[in-house]
Amino acid sequence: MNFMSVSHARTLYGVGTIRVLRAHWALIELGLDYHCVPVRTRTPDTETPQFKRLNPRQKIPVLRDGDLTIAESAAIVTYLAEGYSDPAAPLIPTGIKARAKYFEWLSFVCMELDATSLYILRRHEYLPDIYGEAPVAVDSSSAYFTRMINAAALLVKEEQTYLTGEHFTGADILLASCLVWAKDYHQSIPDVLTAYMARMLARPSYSKAEQANRVP
Numbered sequence: 280m281n282f283m284s285v286s287h288a289r290t291l292y293g294v295g296t297i298r299v300l301r302a303h304w305a306l307i308e309l310g311l312d313y314h315c316v317p318v319r320t321r322t323p324d325t326e327t328p329q330f331k332r333l334n335p336r337q338k339i340p341v342l343r344d345g346d347l348t349i350a351e352s353a354a355i356v357t358y359l360a361e362g363y364s365d366p367a368a369p370l371i372p373t374g375i376k377a378r379a380k381y382f383e384w385l386s387f388v389c390m391e392l393d394a395t396s397l398y399i400l401r402r403h404e405y406l407p408d409i410y411g412e413a414p415v416a417v418d419s420s421s422a423y424f425t426r427m428i429n430a431a432a433l434l435v436k437e438e439q440t441y442l443t444g445e446h447f448t449g450a451d452i453l454l455a456s457c458l459v460w461a462k463d464y465h466q467s468i469p470d471v472l473t474a475y476m477a478r479m480l481a482r483p484s485y486s487k488a489e490q491a492n493r494v495p
């Protein structure tokens with residue numbers, strides 16, 4: 280794959296994983312045109328010098344927008360939200376306190392649900408050939424996920440449509456994507472968050488993102 284030949288103004292590198300889905304979802308939710316280079320994780324796609332220059336960590340997703348290259352799904356979603364939201368329905372809140380809650384949810388999802396729970400399951404239950412078997416880590420991560428998701432459920436009211444106010448935001452993209460991931464990994468999800476997830480996944484932008492995220 281020759282990345283140097285990609286000359287589109289806005290290009291997303293990556294398909295096929297939940298972290299990448301987040302970036303597709305934000306782009307599509309915002310109605311932005313973009314070109315997708317279907318880089319797959321842990322394949323020769325991420326070994327090329329061109330891709331290593333884009334992201335020395337050799338991970339997806341990566342977004343190029345004009346002269347900006349940015350990785351990390353939460354940062355990509357937030358950058359797009361800051362740069363391209365419709366002021367009438369911003370993908371990141373504008374008030375300082377609502378923004379504080381947005382970043383609280385973002386940190387919580389990335390650290391507690393993703394990095395220290397679901398990603399541990401991914402590494403040690405689903406990729407043991409690379410990361411090794413670690414049944415104790417798998418069990419304790421699953422228990423930790425249950426503790427964290429039950430705590431999160433206490434903060435979401437049944438009558439509340441979105442996490443941070445009256446609009447769908449990047450925080451919803453982050454949490455809903457982790458709930459999809461957790462369901463795929465057979466983790467139990469409290470009822471209030473199952474209902475929340477169904478509302479988020481009913482958005483037309485989600486179906487389109489899921490389609491765009493499929494490995495060709």
Ligand SMILES: N[C@@H](CCC(=O)N[C@@H](CS)C(=O)NCC(=O)O)C(=O)O
Nearest residue numbers: 296298320321338339340351352353
């Ligand atoms: N914290 C990063 C994680 C990125 C990440 O780990 N991506 C995976 C695919 S979902 C990857 O490219 N893994 C390759 C590797 O770990 O070598 C994000 O949210 O974007």
